[in-house]
Structures are given as structure tokens and as C-alpha cells.
Amino acid sequence: MYPGRYAAVAPDRPVVHEAATGRTLTYRKLEDASVRFAHWLRAHDVGKDDHIAVVTVNDATALELYWGAVRSGVYVTFVNTHLAPIEAAYLVDDCDAKVLVVSAPLADLAEAIVPLTPKVTHRVAFDENTVYLSPAPIYHAALLRYGVSTQALGGPGTLGLARICDENGNRLPTGEIGTVYFERDDFSFEYHTDPEKTASTRHPFEGNWYTTGDIGSLDEDDYLFLTGRDKFTIISGGVNIYLQEIENVLALHRSIADVAVVGVPDADRGERVEAFVQLVPEAEGSDDAEDDIIGFCRERLSRFTCPRHVRFVDELPRTPTGKMVEGRLGELIAQYADTGALS
Known part of the structure; x- marks a missing residue:
């Protein structure tokens, strides 16, 4: 979706409505604001193939920044505001x-990362004077697709033809659950400066198939049903959490001999992070030991990432x-799952 196309034919049509503030952003306003930001980028020597980062509260201004960057050939990275x-x-x-744009309410976070981000040459704040029913935090990439719903795949505007494969890349029959791959000839996605991670998204022998890490199945009509993420990732409250990252941190704790970090079915959040811990011989499991391990994790990772419980x-x-x-x-895991939350 390019906003200028719709601004020309339906300039007053709402793009985003902020329930909290009552603000409505129309296609004309989005187009004009994105053009202004594009001019600002050019005036500050930010152009094609450069990068900007955005740290924002739930503010539709982020979409103006996004489209201003896209029309300038600039890459945008939205940063999760709950990170340490x-x-x-x-x-x-x-x-x-090269540019870091921050919502004014997040000034403390912005100040904390200034000495840690020497590559940034311009730092910009926006507030209520800076001139989408949102199903997720604005930093989440899903918003850039304007809340796309599940649909039959393979038509215009979709990710491509869905294929379900086993762990070796072999296609699975209808109804069987496996890794979801998408077949798309014009696919060009890659992780910035991380060719190894990019390679992990590719099918082992089909050059134009790639995966987003989802697990699911196809029915007889080729409708895609998602059942989860790969075993190293869970979704808790709509946010991806990478379990290996947590295990790597907890493995450094002086009292832990072995650890497995898992997603436990949760009635409210879908899944929650918990850690099964085998202690070293001289340590004892207790409430204080649990608090110490969780605190150790929170000193090194964002709070929402860390285990809610430690099971000894x-x-x-x-x-x-x-x-x-x-x-x-x-x-x-089943012993601690919420009643009715097991899939």
C-alpha cells in the first residue's frame, strides 16, 4: 500500500484512528506528513539504503515516519520499547x-542508549505537538500490514504460496502440521549484516521458498492454520520471545547446573516463559533462590523476556x-499449564 495512491482518490478516508486520543489520520494527512519527513531526511544527508531507528509509544506518527523513509529508499527498524x-x-x-527518532515520553530510554549508539548522527524526539485500529504495539511489524487477516494464500498481496514441510524440507500432506514455507519468485528478504540468519529462513533445496518460523497446516481448500512458532520461539502476549537467548543467560548463574526455558500454555497470554532448573549440588531450591535467578535474568534481559516462574x-x-x-x-510443561490453555 502506497498512501499517495489513495490520497489522490480518497484523501479524507481514515487510515488510522487512535482510540486513546481520538486522533484520526487520513490518507491526505499521512501523505503530506510522510513527504515532509522525506524532505527532512534528504536535508540531513539520509538517503537510499541508509537506516533509521524508531523508538515510539503507540502513536500514529510512527506511520508517517515509516512512509517518509520508504519513499526515500531508507530502511526502518522499530525498536521494542520494553527492552532493556x-x-x-x-x-x-x-x-x-544514522537517525534515531524517539517519542518524547521515552526520553529516559533514549538518554540511556545515547552512549551505546555511536553510529547515530541525528537524534529526534516527537511529542503531542508534532505535526489504525491498532491490534498490537506500534513497534510491531505487523502494523505495517494494517492488521492483515488470515486468508487463502497465493493471490495478490499475499506472502506467496504456502507449503508445509517436515524438518528435512519434505512436503507434508493436507492437514499435517509442519514448518510453513512460502513460495515466491520475487522474494528478496534478508537480515541486515547476518547472512547466516538469512540462510536459516531458506528452504534446504527449494531456492524460492522461505519461512517466517511459523508452524501450521493447510486444509483441503489451502487455507492456512497457524498452530505455533518453531521450538526456539514462543509468542507471549503478542510478542516473540527467543528461548535460547534466555537459556544462554541463565546458564551463567552460579547455582544452575542445567536449564531448559520453555513456553507454558497461559490462559491470558497464550504462553508464558518458565524455566526448569537443575541446581548445582550445594544449592537448594526455594522462593529466595527463584527470586535470585529471575533477578539475575532481569539484570541482563528485558523484563518481559525473563521467566515468570522457576521450577526446580x-x-x-x-x-x-x-x-x-x-x-x-x-x-x-503440562503440569504447570493453565486449565483450558493447552493446545
Whole structure:
């Protein structure tokens, strides 16, 4: 969707309505504001293939920034506002942002990451004087698709033809659950400065198939049903959480001999993060030990990422070669799942 196209034929049609403020952004206003931001970028020597980062509250101004950048050939990275300063700074620095745009209410976070983001040459704040029913936080990439609903795949405007494959890349029959791949000839997505991660999204032997990491199945009419994420990722309250990152942190705790971080079915959030921990011989499981482990994690990762509970076990179910026995781990998870939340 290019806003200028709709501004020409329906300038007063609403694009976004902010329920909290009552503000309505029309296609004409979006077009004009994005043009102004594009001029600002050009005046500050930010052009094609450069990057900007945006740290914002739920403010429709973010869409004006996004389209101003897109029409200038500039890449945009939206930063999760719940991240710890060191995590937010890593994203800003890793995307090579020349400009950092921040909502005024997030000034404290912006100030905390200034010394950690030396590549940024321009820092801009916007507030209520800076001149979409939102189903998710504005920093979430899904908003840029304006709340796309599940639909039959393969037609105009979709991600491509959906294919369901097993762990070896072989296609699965209708109704069977596996990794969702999309077949698309004009696909050009890649992770910035991370070719290894980019390669992990590609099908092992089909050059024009890629995956977003979702798990699901197709019915007889080729409608796609998503059932979850890959085993290293969960979605809690609409936010992706990467379990391996948490395990890597907890493995450094002085009292932990072994750890498995998992998603436990949750009635409110879909899944919640919990950690099954095997302690070193001299340590004892207790409420204080749980608080210490969670606090250790919160010092290093954002609060929403860290386990809500730590479950102490005598031993984690591993094979002699160290591989986790998924079935037995699943039994542990089921013990703590909310009633009715198990899928």
C-alpha cells in the first residue's frame, strides 16, 4: 500500500484512528506528513539504503515516519520499547542507524542508549505537538500490514504460496502440521549484516521458498492454520520471545547446573516463559533462590523476556548424548499449564 495512491482518490478516508486520543489520520494527512519527513531526511544527508531507528509509544506518527523513509529508499527498524537499554542500543547499533527518532515520553530510554549508539548522527524526539485500529504495539511489524487477516494464500498481496514441510524440507500432506514455507519468485528478504540468519529462513533445496518460523497446516481448500512458532520461539502476549537467548543467560548463574526455558500454555497470554532448573549440588531450591535467578535474568534481559516462574527439578530429561527428551519435557510443561490453555 502506497498512501499517495489513495490520497489522490480518497484523501479524507481514515487510515488510522487512535482510540486513546481520538486522533484520526487520513490518507491526505499521512501523505503530506510522510513527504515532509522525506524532505527532512534528504536535508540531513539520509538517503537510499541508509537506516533509521524508531523508538515510539503507540502513536500514529510512527506511520508517517515509516512512509517518509520508504519513499526515500531508507530502511526502518522499530525498536521494542520494553527492552532493556543495552538491548535497545544493540538493535539501533546493529541496524547501522544514522537517525534515531524517539517519542518524547521515552526520553529516559533514549538518554540511556545515547552512549551505546555511536553510529547515530541525528537524534529526534516527537511529542503531542508534532505535526489504525491498532491490534498490537506500534513497534510491531505487523502494523505495517494494517492488521492483515488470515486468508487463502497465493493471490495478490499475499506472502506467496504456502507449503508445509517436515524438518528435512519434505512436503507434508493436507492437514499435517509442519514448518510453513512460502513460495515466491520475487522474494528478496534478508537480515541486515547476518547472512547466516538469512540462510536459516531458506528452504534446504527449494531456492524460492522461505519461512517466517511459523508452524501450521493447510486444509483441503489451502487455507492456512497457524498452530505455533518453531521450538526456539514462543509468542507471549503478542510478542516473540527467543528461548535460547534466555537459556544462554541463565546458564551463567552460579547455582544452575542445567536449564531448559520453555513456553507454558497461559490462559491470558497464550504462553508464558518458565524455566526448569537443575541446581548445582550445594544449592537448594526455594522462593529466595527463584527470586535470585529471575533477578539475575532481569539484570541482563528485558523484563518481559525473563521467566515468570522457576521450577526446580532433580534432573532434566536428557539422553546420554545431552539431547533433551522432548516428550518428557512436555509432560513437565503440562503440569504447570493453565486449565483450558493447552493446545
